[in-house]
Amino acid sequence: MVAGLYAAMSYGLALIYGVLKIINLANAGFLMLGAYVTWWLFTSFGIHPLLAPLAIVPAFFLFGWGLERTLVRRVLGAEPIISLLLLFGVWLVLQNLAYVIWTGDTRSIEMPFVEATVNVAGMPLAVPRLFVFAMGVLALVALQLFLTRTYLGRAIRATAQDRDAARLVGIDVDRVMGIAFGIGIALAGFGGSLLSLLFSFTPDFGRTLSLKSFCIVVLGGLDSIVGVAFGAIALSLAEAFGVRYMPASLQNLISFVVLVVVLIALPKGIAGTLRALRRG
């Protein structure tokens, strides 16, 4: 069930990598921000956490689009490490703004809905987990439809495949990249919002999660949305089984171990990744 959440939080990373060929290290910051905004809407205005994405997705889209316009655009031509450092700076700012605004206390959303369970074939299942899974799948379907059925979606895919060729056939590549970055950030906010239903959080919690996202994206193939969904399932299964054999406090190690194993066992897959990186 956690797979839905993992997938939702990794789509944005894959989309931004696919189109802009940069790794969004600030993804963790936007996840965290999504969780905090959901919590804030709930505690201050009593808005149901499941409705929060309606506000978060457009707001985060605008934020991401603006960020691309003002900062990210300037470093796109530079070495990959420069954009990584820029987004790392954005992450630091977001994380520590959150510390200043919301302090480092652990927050969680407390309401009957979050604790509710239903029995499915004799197994008690937590209601929010079902919803999170459903919304993760929903996001996958919506994203896939958007990318294959609309003009803008096709333009995004064309830009991801070959930026120059896309420009040649008359796609406004600059505009597409801004929009893709915005969507990526919106997806991170969406993921964060879902996450607030399942876990408690602090401004710092994004780090291990962003590691998981990276692991998922590497597992699933760097610019395939469906691949990301499979990667998410694989990692959440690995974690669920891993917990049986090792203490829960070491659970976060699993994603790292999986990452290393994939890198050593599948050098071919990584070689493809590296080639894509060199081209970008």
Added chain:
Amino acid sequence: MDRRAVALVAVALAAAVAVPFVAGQSEYVLDVLFLIFLYGAMATAWNLLGGFAGQVSFGHAAFLGIGAYTTAILTQIGVSLWLAVPAASLLAGLYSLVIGIPAFRLRGPYFSIATIGIGEATRLVALNWTSLTGGASGLTLSAAPPLTLQYFAALALCALTVALAAWIKRSRFGFALAAVRQDPDAAETLGVATTLVKTQALFLSACIIGVAGSVYALHYLFISPDSVFGFSTSIGLVIMPIVGGLGTVTGPLIGAVVYTFIREQLAATLANADLLAFGLLLIAIVVFEPRGILGIVDRVRRAARAKAAPAVQR
């Protein structure tokens, strides 16, 4: 090095050595300078890999932690410092080889992200291996050497590291690292064993930071996984060289001065405001002047020269 630079270095060193005798009992001055030298040494060591070879690591706190914990544990069981400090350095170096082998299968940004994972994994292990590390409650060391001695240790470490960096930059090894940074494929074609030189740079940098870990532990006398293995330590090591000037010899030292002062000023006023400031600083530097403070100095100098030149012609 030209004669002016030699003179400048000699004067700076003499001044640094004289400080404890002049400042005397002012612990604050010594303390701040101690931190600058300690951070300067670590930033310079990080820069060997991150700046010279272009492999940005977000996990260097692991080496500081291993150095600090090795020193703490060895001195607790009565091992002399003359043995404990080299052991700390060596262990950090060995650990860097263990993680370097899988991590260097990755390039550029992928390596960087893997190092976040390595740093985090190391911290988690230190936190959970309670029988060895004492877990979250940390370890306490019994006796500290006098502050003046600590000061000289940090100064010596810093001076040696900067000298090493200056030497490496002009050596064959340094050129190989620069080739790896500029274009790994071309470097490989030209006969540079890219993985080997990257691993060597990582090893050197880890050994130096291991010693810094010893000095750190002996200064604070208390270490915990969250302090020495903490992510903010790794962040600091990334920020200092970038602020000063990535891949230069003196840049990390300048960065260490800026870093120490910002931390001293802001950490007291607002929790985490220092990291907020560093984040903004990082964004500003990357967008406007990726060469850091030395890049700004260079620009100002050129502008001054451009202004002066026409005057001479007339």
